Amino acid sequence: MSDVVLETRDLVKHFPISKGVVLKTQVGAVRAVDGVNLQLRRGETLGIVGESGCGKSTLAKLLVGLEKPTRGEIQVRGDDLTRLTGTALRRARRNIQMVMQDPYTSLNPRMTVGDIIGEPFDIHPDAVPGYGKARAVRDLLDIVGLNPDHINRYPHQFSGGQRQRIGIARALALRPEIIVCDEPVSALDVSIQGQVINLLESLQRELGLSYVFIAHDLSVVRHISDRVAVMYLGKIVETGNDVAIYDQPTHPYTQALLSAVPVPDPRLRGHRDQIMLEGDVPSPADPPSGCRFRTRCWKAQPHCADQEPRLELRQRSSHPSACHYAEPRITTRHY
């Protein structure tokens, strides 16, 4: 099956920490993304979950080319985005677009909605459909459920949910195959979240889009994703389909993360097996040796400090898990 539309190989992004003003010397690096391999298939949604600082947003920026990777490959339809330059890079980027988190800051307040959604066509003039840019923009507004007559309004005249629709329309303009959604609904109220998620799902069905869906809300990710990858300190620690991750997690971090999510059902109070993690996530500038989760892990052995567990199938895990002691945990249902 070669319907893989996006693949990364050993993707790494280190942000240098430098010292000195005139004579700058690099004294370290924040390892935001540290060796990520992922695959995205046509029409599929890959959910990426993790807590703040785990590198999920940096990963999103790498995928759409807003950051240059330190190392590694990003293959989109056989082209390695990291090696392309000039016109070829620009063409390749069309295929992978992004919806940003904050609909209040990701739209230019001085541009009309028509200009915002039409801007991709100014950068890629040869992507303007035959019937003209104006018509294309109106169509896009219609597709995302906004009134095409509002083309001359400004972002502040729209609500948060509507602004996120504008962001989605802009991402759709160049007819990409892949859309990277970085926390697309976390700034929205629950009653509005559902509207945007339903829109994303129906667009996916109609246009055959593939999504990389990054979010910290685990129930939203479960709802929309076919497969899920869990990130911790720049690495994917566990990946599998939604049932594998949510119902049979085998990595201790995934287990702790799921158990910490408050369940909207008061009957489960006191009946859940909650794993309390101690302390905070270590700094990505100085991650622990070996397994990065070992400092907070209740299963950690001396071995974990020496040898980094690879993300692979394990004896007691039906799906890839980066833990030497991966095994399912019998718990009450999380959802």
Add this chain to the structure above:
Amino acid sequence: MTDIRAHLDALPGVDPRAPLLEVRDLHVEFRTRDGVARAVNGVDLRLNPGETLAVLGESGCGKSVTAQAIMGILDTPPGHVTRGEVRYRGVDLLRLPEADRRKVRANRIAMVFQDALSALNPVYTVGFQLAEQFRMHRGMSRKDAKQRAVELLDQVRIPDARRRVDDYPHQFSGGMRQRVMIAMALALDPEVLIADEPTTALDVTVQAQIMNLLAELQQQRGMGLMLITHDMGVVATVADRIAVMYAGKVVEEAPVHDIYARPAHAYTQALLESIPRLDLKGRPLNVIRGLPPALTDIPSGCAFHPRCTYAREICRLEPPPAYRIAPQRIASCHFVREVLGV
């Protein structure tokens, strides 16, 4: 120390048998250039000792403004309390001289804010900020106050408190900062703690730590906790009672188990149904159509009617009365029987 306590106990009208905290018919409006925004439109709430009351609602429903009005920290202008009472043990705080109100604040009612980084002063050490309360409100010496600050940090389980007391807010992680905020709120042993989205800015694993800490401290001290949140998961985990707010009103109030099992207000029902659930995988999520109302232009009758699936003519014309459907349950919906399915 006993001076302030005695003074507060002797405030005119203090009745030890009166409810710990009672809000009656509270109205708050903001006078802005774009018109008058009616943020709170007749809120009634009651909090008992040892109880956790969750005030649940989406952005702009007036939940934080209600908390600010109770605390007396509303930005005035543009905010004005135009009507209502906030009674602590029978005393109406809104009519108390500022000097007395200041003593009630912190000594009896304290607050934890959402964003600890902006709520703490960046240019003073956390120890100084904690100790300041003991020096101001308790007249302690610097040395004693600092000692108390260390004890407090220890109580909220900040590791190595003796050393960390001299650190500045930015040197703490998000979760640790929220612990400092909680320590600060609890410093003077309040009877009421108002927590406004205390874990919204935190990751889930840290959120769990903080909610556990709050629950534990509440139990030890028998405090009344008013938890202001939009998170229906958090509410289900910690609340005893829930007040659901919409467009500046409490639309439903009920014990936590009742509300999740059988909501009585159309808005509560729609809100609970919009949570992504396992059985909806692969199907569209239930949504509430339309948008929350602008507070400068709240719909007539029941404010929820333009978005409501039960709405009929009467909902547009008449504000629904608060129906008492059980001893502890109130719902303001014309079609409460239909929503309940009876």
